[in-house]
Amino acid sequence: MIRRIPVQAPRQGLHDITEVVEQAVADSGVNDGLCTLYVAHTSASLLIQEGADPSVLRDLENWMDRQVPEGDPHYTHHAEGPDDPPSHIRSALTPVSIGIPIVAGALALGTWQRVFLWEHRRPPRRRTIMVHIAD
Amino acid sequence: MIRRIPVQAPRQGLHDITEVVEQAVADSGVNDGLCTLYVAHTSASLLIQEGADPSVLRDLENWMDRQVPEGDPHYTHHAEGPDDPPSHIRSALTPVSIGIPIVAGALALGTWQRVFLWEHRRPPRRRTIMVHIAD
Amino acid sequence: MIRRIPVQAPRQGLHDITEVVEQAVADSGVNDGLCTLYVAHTSASLLIQEGADPSVLRDLENWMDRQVPEGDPHYTHHAEGPDDPPSHIRSALTPVSIGIPIVAGALALGTWQRVFLWEHRRPPRRRTIMVHIAD
Numbered sequence: 001m002i003r004r005i006p007v008q009a010p011r012q013g014l015h016d017i018t019e020v021v022e023q024a025v026a027d028s029g030v031n032d033g034l035c036t037l038y039v040a041h042t043s044a045s046l047l048i049q050e051g052a053d054p055s056v057l058r059d060l061e062n063w064m065d066r067q068v069p070e071g072d073p074h075y076t077h078h079a080e081g082p083d084d085p086p087s088h089i090r091s092a093l094t095p096v097s098i099g100i101p102i103v104a105g106a107l108a109l110g111t112w113q114r115v116f117l118w119e120h121r122r123p124p125r126r127r128t129i130m131v132h133i134a135d
Numbered sequence: 136m137i138r139r140i141p142v143q144a145p146r147q148g149l150h151d152i153t154e155v156v157e158q159a160v161a162d163s164g165v166n167d168g169l170c171t172l173y174v175a176h177t178s179a180s181l182l183i184q185e186g187a188d189p190s191v192l193r194d195l196e197n198w199m200d201r202q203v204p205e206g207d208p209h210y211t212h213h214a215e216g217p218d219d220p221p222s223h224i225r226s227a228l229t230p231v232s233i234g235i236p237i238v239a240g241a242l243a244l245g246t247w248q249r250v251f252l253w254e255h256r257r258p259p260r261r262r263t264i265m266v267h268i269a270d
Numbered sequence: 271m272i273r274r275i276p277v278q279a280p281r282q283g284l285h286d287i288t289e290v291v292e293q294a295v296a297d298s299g300v301n302d303g304l305c306t307l308y309v310a311h312t313s314a315s316l317l318i319q320e321g322a323d324p325s326v327l328r329d330l331e332n333w334m335d336r337q338v339p340e341g342d343p344h345y346t347h348h349a350e351g352p353d354d355p356p357s358h359i360r361s362a363l364t365p366v367s368i369g370i371p372i373v374a375g376a377l378a379l380g381t382w383q384r385v386f387l388w389e390h391r392r393p394p395r396r397r398t399i400m401v402h403i404a405d
Binding site: 002036038039040041042067068074075076077078079085088089091092093095096097099128130132134 | 302303304317318319320323325326328329330332333336337363364365368369370371373378379380381382383404
């Protein structure tokens, strides 16, 4: 089963999409199998990360802001605004696809794991996540 | 086939888990297919890397220690000790899941490739790797 | 279906391999499914990235050259020349495997997405990509 999930990213940063992915798994009727997520964009990525404490996500976003900053004079790609060059590098350093086992009809996430879309552009964006589910 | 593999990580760093994954592949009886590994934690990750020369692993661990250091004053997540904030960032930069083809009943690893659990916390930890095998 | 695709990397950097992967998908006859790519090497990786504007790839390669430089005095692995130690670290930070959904007999790539082999060594190299295709 393949499904396209539209996701509205309201701003730059990590957005929890666990519920819509879990819903796709439930709709598939697959009990034990594999759910592969794929983000069809070059300036957004996917991430499994702790979802309980917002400071974890903040530290992660801040690290990326420092290591792949806006306005680095080395950048040569200037066609789409200052948030665009780092967005491609950030998406290269984080997953475009993730395979998550399905056990007993649900994602086999660890206790603290949640699924995130990481939007690397600043303006609100409509993004598409592809979900492939197999048993 | 889905199997949970418990792994004891004796300390922070890269731990070769190739043998237990190969055993799961052998037990599955699958001849040609795909083995997907998934680590159900937010402060540990998976890695395919050279296993022959320990200096490769040491250089990799040292790079991560310098780029995502303990004690960075930017961190705001202080609930679980100084090794915890970098552990989440390190796990975001390295794979939570890896899909490895199975050929002739074994992982189709390259000549120098081994499968590692990368433990990012300092204390010894019991971790769980999920293995999904399909033909 | 599993296929080995030999790829000639003419130099260090990102090399577009979308066409040979699309050909493998077409040859499989699979209409809706999943294509998993795997690179069987520890000094090369795979990447989905924008392929339209060469400045995006240049900025990405330049960022990696600065963050994981040749000649870093911290390196201890000196068996294979100065381009080798960073090649292992760069391959750890970028994907060894990627799962891409297949829709209507083709890779479900986003509008700007292309598939790249990222060669991290300097000399020309013959590399092997494994392709697993399932419905």
